[in-house]
Amino acid sequence: MGSGHYFWAILYFASLCSASLANNAKINFREKEKKVLDQILGAGKYDARIRPSGINGTDGPAVVRVNIFVRSISKIDDVTMEYSVQLTFREQWTDERLKFDDIQGRLKYLTLTEANRVWMPDLFFSNEKEGHFHNIIMPNVYIRIFPNGSVLYSIRISLTLACPMNLKLYPLDRQICSLRMASYGWTTNDLVFLWKEGDPVQVVKNLHLPRFTLEKFLTDYCNSKTNTGEYSCLKVDLLFKREFSYYLIQIYIPCCMLVIVSWVSFWLDQGAVPARVSLGVTTLLTMATQTSGINASLPPVSYTKAIDVWTGVCLTFVFGALLEFALVNYASRSVTTYKCLRILYIQQL
Known part of the structure; x- marks a missing residue:
């Protein structure tokens, strides 16, 4: 009889474990994502017009870290002194208003495709002549919201940028073409751009240019002061060497x-x-x-x-x-x- 009781107890415990696992397996995480999004972005709960607070919730400026991936450089025009580049542009910042419960690590992040749902830095390319987004098949943009309130914004864009050239040594010359990114309306009291730590600029390995060689690239800061205040600015200097052959x-x-x-x-x-x-x-x-x-x-x-x-x-x-x-x-x-x-x-x- 004793062994029979043990057998039924083990069987009952196994059935409880199976039921518990079945209930966990039935959790619809897509439905959880919807509830979390409604909770943090619902009407009257989040205002995208208000910038996030500073580091650790202080009243200081919001810090946005930037990194880019250069996908291709299609041309470098000597006559118009411009160059065209396609890149993946990424920004990352922390907005404590977007914190949520990750369900014990099972919900790693939330993904959005509408940038107007959350606050966005007003970054623009100061030496841009033309530019466009990529919308085939769908808009090449996404926003990831992490449980700690960290926001990652990524977009693929093509730009035609001004590149003033000094042709005194042509065709034995080297040219420096810059990519400048700055805040349009927020001053450094409210918004600061910083390069992401560790390899902030990446270039595709098989980059091919018919008449130039990309020797190196350097990242730097280019904050500008006007009569309306000081604005945060980042720049990348691309050093091109002209092919002599x-x-x-x-x-x-x-x-x-x-x-x-x-x-x-x-x-x-x-x-x-x-x-x-x-x-x-x-x-x-x-x-x-x-x-x-x-x-x-x-x-x-x-x-x-x-x-x-x-x-x-x-x-x-x-x-x-x-x-x-x-x-x-x-x-x-x-x-x-x-x-x-x-x-x-x-x-x-």
């Missing part, structure tokens, strides 16, 4: 060949006037066309570029070869005329 093949080698061809006239007979004139004029016009084609792909700057010095020297050599023929021809005709006059003078004597 393209210009070696397209510009330097053809210019050298034109100069060498113009020197062929030195080995022609001085009496071969049509051949020497045709060769000199043709190489001079070709060199002038090459120079104008190079300048057409560059902005009209007020200073002399390295490529201008190179094409100017090549053009001088080609023109000098043509001028040499003219001087030699003139000198030879002068000598011939002098000899003829001398012979006539001797005959008259």
Whole structure:
């Protein structure tokens, strides 16, 4: 009998455990998420117009940490002095009004796709010319709310940014293109942007640019003061090195060949006037066309570029070869005329 009682007790305990596990398995966490969202974002409970408090609930400025992932850089335009970049932009801050119960660690975070439901930093790109969001198939944006009130905002955007360039060493130059992000309306008394600790900027590994190489990038701060206050600002400096091989093949080698061809006239007979004139004029016009084609792909700057010095020297050599023929021809005709006059003078004597 004793063993029978033990058997029924164990069976009863097992049935209770099974029922408990079944009840836990039946918990609908999606329904829990809805209830939590209604609890923290319901009408009259959360006002997205009010900024979060400072660190540890103080009255100081709200701290927003930023990090970006550069997905691609499509072009760097010398004429318009701009570049296009696609990136994943992320911001993270703490809003204590959004704290919730994580159900013993089972509810890791809540996900939103509507940015207007919570307070958002008023960040803008100060050197932006054009930009757009990505909405295929759905808007590429999300907001994650963690149990401790931490908010993560992530969005994929494409931007065309201004990049003032110094082309004095073109095409042996290096250019620094910046990405500047600043607060538009909140001053540093209310909002401060900081770079995320540990690798705040990431670049895709297989980044390919046809005429440039991304050597390195640096993060820094660029707070600005105006007559309305001081505004927090972040910047990324991208250092690009121009690839020289393209210009070696397209510009330097053809210019050298034109100069060498113009020197062929030195080995022609001085009496071969049509051949020497045709060769000199043709190489001079070709060199002038090459120079104008190079300048057409560059902005009209007020200073002399390295490529201008190179094409100017090549053009001088080609023109000098043509001028040499003219001087030699003139000198030879002068000598011939002098000899003829001398012979006539001797005959008259």
